[in-house]
Amino acid sequence: MASSLLILCLVLVSLASSALCAAPRRPVDVPFGRNYIPTWAFDHIKYFNGGSEIQLHLDKYTGTGFQTKGSYLFGHFSMNIKMVPGDSAGTVTAFYLSSQNAEHDEIDFEFLGNRTGQPYILQTNVFTGGKGDREQRIYLWFDPTKAYHRYSVLWNMYQIVFLVDNIPIRVFKNLKELGVKFPFNQPMKVYNSLWNADDWATRGGLEKTDWSKAPFVAEYKGFHVDGCEASVNSRFCATQGKRWWDQTEFRDLDSFQWRRLKWVRQKFTIYNYCTDRTRYPQLPPECRRNRDI
Numbered sequence: 001m002a003s004s005l006l007i008l009c010l011v012l013v014s015l016a017s018s019a020l021c022a023a024p025r026r027p028v029d030v031p032f033g034r035n036y037i038p039t040w041a042f043d044h045i046k047y048f049n050g051g052s053e054i055q056l057h058l059d060k061y062t063g064t065g066f067q068t069k070g071s072y073l074f075g076h077f078s079m080n081i082k083m084v085p086g087d088s089a090g091t092v093t094a095f096y097l098s099s100q101n102a103e104h105d106e107i108d109f110e111f112l113g114n115r116t117g118q119p120y121i122l123q124t125n126v127f128t129g130g131k132g133d134r135e136q137r138i139y140l141w142f143d144p145t146k147a148y149h150r151y152s153v154l155w156n157m158y159q160i161v162f163l164v165d166n167i168p169i170r171v172f173k174n175l176k177e178l179g180v181k182f183p184f185n186q187p188m189k190v191y192n193s194l195w196n197a198d199d200w201a202t203r204g205g206l207e208k209t210d211w212s213k214a215p216f217v218a219e220y221k222g223f224h225v226d227g228c229e230a231s232v233n234s235r236f237c238a239t240q241g242k243r244w245w246d247q248t249e250f251r252d253l254d255s256f257q258w259r260r261l262k263w264v265r266q267k268f269t270i271y272n273y274c275t276d277r278t279r280y281p282q283l284p285p286e287c288r289r290n291r292d293i
Contacts, residue, residue, distance in 0.1 A: 022249040023166055023257075024154050027078045027224035032066075035225040039065040039191070044215075056194040058084075058091060058216040065193030068225060071100075073187050073237040075227025076245050078152035078163075081111075082219040083120055085145035088113025090198030090209030093218045095151055097188040100232050103130035105183035107160055109151050111144065112201045113216075120144050121270070124162050126172045128181035133279070136170055136292075137271040138264060148221060157184060157240075158251040168253055168261045171290055178285040185235040190225065194218045258291070265292075 031051040038045050044064035046055040056064050079095050091113035098106040106127035111120055119139045126134045142149065152163040160183070162170040174182040194216065198209040226245070228237035240246065253261065265272075273279065274287035287293050 022254075024076050024152065024163070024250075025226070025244055027076070027150070027152070027222060027226070029080075029222045029224060032220075032223050035068055035070075035223050036066045036190075036192075037069055039067045039193070041065075053219065053221040056093075056192070056218045056220065058194045058196060058218075059214040060211045063193060063195035065094075065191060065195070067192075068190040070229040071187035071189050071232050071234075072097075072225070072227030073185075073230045073234065074156050074240075074245065075225070075243070076152065076154050077190050077227060078150050078222060078224045079192060079220060080148040080150050080222035081144070082146075082148050083111055083144040084113055084194070084216045084218050087116045087210055087213050088120075088145075088216060089115045089202040089207040090196055091216050092193075092195055092197045092201050094191065094193045094195070096192075097153060097155070097190050098127075099183075099186035099188045101186070105129070105186045105188060106132070107153055107155065107162075107183070107188070109153075109162065114202055115207060122164075122169075124170050126160065126183075128183055131181070133273065134172075134284075135271065135273050136269065138169060138268040139270060140164065141268060148219070150222065154245060154250065155183070156245050156250055161253070167264065168257050169264045170292075171253060171261065173286065173290050175286050175289055178289065180284075180286045187230040187232055187234055192220065261291070 032054050033051050041062045041064035044057040044062060083093055084091055093111040096106060096108040098104055104127060108125040110123040112123060114120060121137050122140055123135055123137045125132050149165055154161040158174050160172040161168050176182060196209050199205045228239055230237060272292060274284060274292040
């Protein structure tokens with residue numbers, strides 16, 4: 001009898017812990033014009049299949065980009081992207097959220113191009129109150145130029161999760177009790193762009209953009225936005241606590257997701273500010289709590 005009760009207790013504990021977190025809901029793919037508008041160099045954006053797919057073109061004259069029509073306080077945002085193929089050295093393909101003022105908040109995916117045959121580098125960063133310098137860099141476990149892959153951000157009051165094909169690659173927790181600022185009261189727009197950054201992007205600027213290979217083309221589809229829309233002046237989400245990404249199961253990763261994050265850390269991470277003792281002789285307070293060391 002005692003052993004049966006013990007087994008039952010273990011099962012209940014297991015079910016409770018597995019319910020702590022869940023995978024984000026499946027994104028809803030919509031046409032470009034539902035959620036986004038061009039930002040600059042409109043003639044460098046090409047539309048296909050009724051606007052369900054677009055291409056961004058970069059040449060020696062200009063890159064281009066687009067942004068959401070609205071601003072958001074929290075939510076789930078994702079984009080299917082196929083990166084610039086071939087020799088993409090010097091180019092940066094970006095998918096990020098950013099607020100509108102000087103002490104801005106920002107959540108970054110930046111894909112750094114490379115010479116033919118060399119892997120892309122995915123750089124992530126988090127700015128809070130205008131302070132960044134939280135770069136992490138990984139190699140991807142696939143060739144991002146061969147097919148579309150989904151890149152997502154889950155952002156709520158408790159955490160920011162960066163996901164690649166629904167695999168967590170980074171978590172930034174709300175650690176206000178440690179004095180670490182967290183984005184919670186500045187609405188952000190979602191931005192995407194393709195631009196030239198050969199002064200820093202590839203091997204610290206050693207590899208320059210080969211304009212004979214232009215135009216460089218990145219492809220996009222999906223255009224999923226599921227967020228609390230707010231004016232740029234709003235500091236509170238009217239539906240706070242009522243949306244799916246606000247619920248208890250999205251306050252932390254579960255054990256499986258933590259194992260997947262550990263796998264990324266061990267196999268693919270090539271730079272992590274948390275372990276850079278030259279820049280940070282003292283461990284930043286969020287690093288240990290975010291399991292980034």
